[in-house]
Amino acid sequence: MSASTELVTEPSDADKAAIAAVTRRLGTAWAEHDADTFAEQFVDDATMIIAGVHRSGKDQIRDYMAEAFRGRFKGTRVTGSPIGMRALGDDVALLLTVGGVLEPGDTEPKDHRAIHASWLVVRDGGRWRLAAYQNTPVHNPWPTADEK
Numbered sequence: 001m002s003a004s005t006e007l008v009t010e011p012s013d014a015d016k017a018a019i020a021a022v023t024r025r026l027g028t029a030w031a032e033h034d035a036d037t038f039a040e041q042f043v044d045d046a047t048m049i050i051a052g053v054h055r056s057g058k059d060q061i062r063d064y065m066a067e068a069f070r071g072r073f074k075g076t077r078v079t080g081s082p083i084g085m086r087a088l089g090d091d092v093a094l095l096l097t098v099g100g101v102l103e104p105g106d107t108e109p110k111d112h113r114a115i116h117a118s119w120l121v122v123r124d125g126g127r128w129r130l131a132a133y134q135n136t137p138v139h140n141p142w143p144t145a146d147e148k
Contacts, residue, residue, distance in 0.1 A: 009087045011085060018127075018128045019085065019128050021128070022121060023080060023119070026130075029041070030069075030073075030076070036062060039058045039061045039062030040058075043131050046133070047131070048061050050135055051135075076101050076102060076103055077101075079108075080097040080098065083096045083097060083098050091122055091123035092121070096119075097116070099115060100114040100138070101115075112137070117133065118135075119132075120132040
């Protein structure tokens with residue numbers, strides 16, 4: 001077994017629940033358009049790449065989301081389901097999800113708002129928080145020949 005695969009383990013049930021709670025808190029903050037609570041789910045020097053926008057640090061994340069909740073994301077909610085989770089150490093885990101942004105009245109994300117996301121979470125002062133978040137469209141705009 002290589003060194004890199006020895007670091008990948010199954011998170012404990014308690015850690016799985018605590019990591020899932022991060023996603024729920026983020027979803028609730030989004031639904032309430034609460035940029036402060038949204039940003040609190042990140043460590044101070046976190047990175048977020050969302051809808052093609054890159055922000056570094058909790059302050060930039062909060063400022064971007066506050067503006068987005070007044071504009072492009074006004075009235076929206078988010079949804080997601082886990083597709084994988086693994087521990088990369090005692091205090092670091094990777095969560096992969098599929099979901100997207102819901103416009104008012106939507107029950108599922110429209111194709112152009114469906115995403116796959118990577119959540120790098122770290123234990124920060126005993127609480128799980130996001131160190132990095134990145135999403136990408138589910139529907140590949142440049143499919144390979146075998147995907148057409």
